[in-house]
Amino acid sequence: DGGITQSPKYLFRKEGQNVTLSCEQNLNHDAMYWYRQDPGQGLRLIYYSQIVNDFQKGDIAEGYSVSREKKESFPLTVTSAQKNPTAFYLCASSPSRRGTDTQYFGPGTRLTVL
């Protein structure tokens, strides 16, 4: 099956702990994105990558880090510097950087800080 997978589905973090959220796609898409969604709110862009070994900060990058070592993988690390990390995290991909390309979403990871 082609698609975008995210793991884990649910994640619990203790104060001061770093955690890494996985995102993998087998759609051969060039661009990948990470969003955060808080209850009753829209999606806010954390980081995005248009090509392997390159990524850009989105609107709320502070306290997060990413890597893009392989085309199909774009993991997100939520560091202890992120003061309010409890949220629904969504990974997306699109075929290329062109302005008309649609983004497709993975199932999401729900992160809760204990």
Added chain:
Amino acid sequence: QKEVEQNSGPLSVPEGAIASLNCTYSDRGSQSFFWYRQYSGKSPELIMFIYSNGDKEDGRFTAQLNKASQYVSLLIRDSQPSDSATYLCAVRGGSSASKIIFGSGTRLSIRP
């Protein structure tokens, strides 16, 4: 002013009626416009995309774009209870060509 604005709702529509969802955007150079449906606790799924002025129909869904007014809408005909969800408007292009800007969504409720 938000880049993409939607009425948060909830919008309540009787079953079988037409639901009309509206969205305005601020970047006049925007090129691509998308509507996503998001059920509670789930990820967004693409319903429609539109690039040119006018209407685009797909089954019960019609997207309408008016670039002069910076306005995009989604009509859902013969509304069903399964259409109850949050609908996200998204815009790409202009000064943010490499990323999509999302509105905060309109919550739609179809009452039997």
